[in-house]
Amino acid sequence: MKLEWTDEEQNMSVVIVDDDPSVCYSFEFTVKHEMGLKRIISFIEPAEALAYFQHHHCDVDVVLLDLNMPGIDGVEVLTRLSEIDPNIQVLVVSAYADQDSVTETLSLLGLPANRMITKPVEPEALAEVLREAYHVSRTLRFGEIR
Numbered sequence: 001m002k003l004e005w006t007d008e009e010q011n012m013s014v015v016i017v018d019d020d021p022s023v024c025y026s027f028e029f030t031v032k033h034e035m036g037l038k039r040i041i042s043f044i045e046p047a048e049a050l051a052y053f054q055h056h057h058c059d060v061d062v063v064l065l066d067l068n069m070p071g072i073d074g075v076e077v078l079t080r081l082s083e084i085d086p087n088i089q090v091l092v093v094s095a096y097a098d099q100d101s102v103t104e105t106l107s108l109l110g111l112p113a114n115r116m117i118t119k120p121v122e123p124e125a126l127a128e129v130l131r132e133a134y135h136v137s138r139t140l141r142f143g144e145i146r
Contacts, residue, residue, distance in 0.1 A: 005036060005131075012134040013059050016042035017049040017077060018066035018093065023119070027064060027093075030123050031130070046072040050080050057085045061137045062130055064117075067094045087140040089133035095119045 014031055018024045024042040031037050043049035046069055053060060063081060067074035074092065081088050094116065115129045 009131060009134060010036060010038055012037060012061045012130070012137075013039040014041075014062050014064060014130065015049060015053065015060050016040065016064045017046055017069075017074075018042070018064075019044055019046070019069040020066070023066070027121075030121075030126065034123050035127055035130075037130075046074075046077045050077060053081060054084060057081075057088065060085075061089065062133045063088060063090045065090050065092055067092050087137070089137045091115045091117055091129055091133060093117045093119060093121065 014037060016024055016027045016031075018027065021044050024044055028040055028042045031040050041052070043052065050072070053063075065074050065077060065081075069077075078090055078092070081090060092115065095118070115133060117126065117129060
């Protein structure tokens, strides 16, 4: 199931942060092999993701972020990501079905969860939110509207 992407979209940079290696692999496989996107990097350690983002945030278009992780949780990661780059497009991924509650919590904390996705994620739905987040990212960074 290869989805249709423009050449530019195929080169979007997606960072995946999830403490579960099987979930990270699943997202990476789906995004790379099923969707055909080329620039994907995943982290099971939030601290490693933050270190990478600190040095490469200008190259990152979208972050897929698990909310519930031990140690540095997703809320802390989201806080730090938005401090480094307030315009970063973050897709919060959670196994919890109560999206309104999670979105409200993030909003009360003043954190920019651009989208909330519930696991398991259908590839078509993921592709749609990735594409949308990518175009928002490009518009905020470069004023590009497509």
